[in-house]
Amino acid sequence: MYVTEREKLKDKKRIVIKIGSSSLTHAYTGDLNLMKIEKLVRVISDLKGQGKQVVLVSSGAIAAGRQALGHHTRPVTISEKQAFAAVGQARLMMVYQKLFAEYNQIAAQVLLTKNTMVNDSSRYNAQNTFDELL
Numbered sequence: 001m002y003v004t005e006r007e008k009l010k011d012k013k014r015i016v017i018k019i020g021s022s023s024l025t026h027a028y029t030g031d032l033n034l035m036k037i038e039k040l041v042r043v044i045s046d047l048k049g050q051g052k053q054v055v056l057v058s059s060g061a062i063a064a065g066r067q068a069l070g071h072h073t074r075p076v077t078i079s080e081k082q083a084f085a086a087v088g089q090a091r092l093m094m095v096y097q098k099l100f101a102e103y104n105q106i107a108a109q110v111l112l113t114k115n116t117m118v119n120d121s122s123r124y125n126a127q128n129t130f131d132e133l134l
Helices: 005-009 034-049 061-068 078-102 114-118 120-133
Strands: 014-019 053-058
Touching: 014 034, 034 053, 034 078, 053 078, 061 078, 114 120
Parallel strands: 014 053
Antiparallel strands: none
C-alpha cells in the first residue's frame, strides 16, 4: 500500500520545515512573495492547532534585504550579502511576526551557526532554548 507524505506526518509530534529563498520570493523579481509566506504561516498555524510542535528553518534574509534596499541584482561580494542579510533578517522577522500574529501564534527567532553545533555548551544552550519554546 502506498503511503503519502502527509500520512507519514500524521502521527509525528514535531515537524521541522526548511524553506528556501526561492520558495519565499517571486521568481521574476526576487522580491518577497507575501502570498506564499502567508500560506506557509497558515499551514504552520493549522499544524500547531493540531497539537504539533513546528520549527521553521527559513532562508530569505538576503532577498528581503535586497528588496528593502532597492537593489535589483543579486549580491556578489560577501560584504554585500552580509549587509543585505543584516537588513533583511529584521524585515523577514517583521513579516513573520505580523503574519503569525494574525493567526494568534507567537514567532521566535533562534540564530544558529556551525559553532553553535560544535561547541558543547552552545549546543546545550540552544537545545534548552528550543525545549522552552516548544
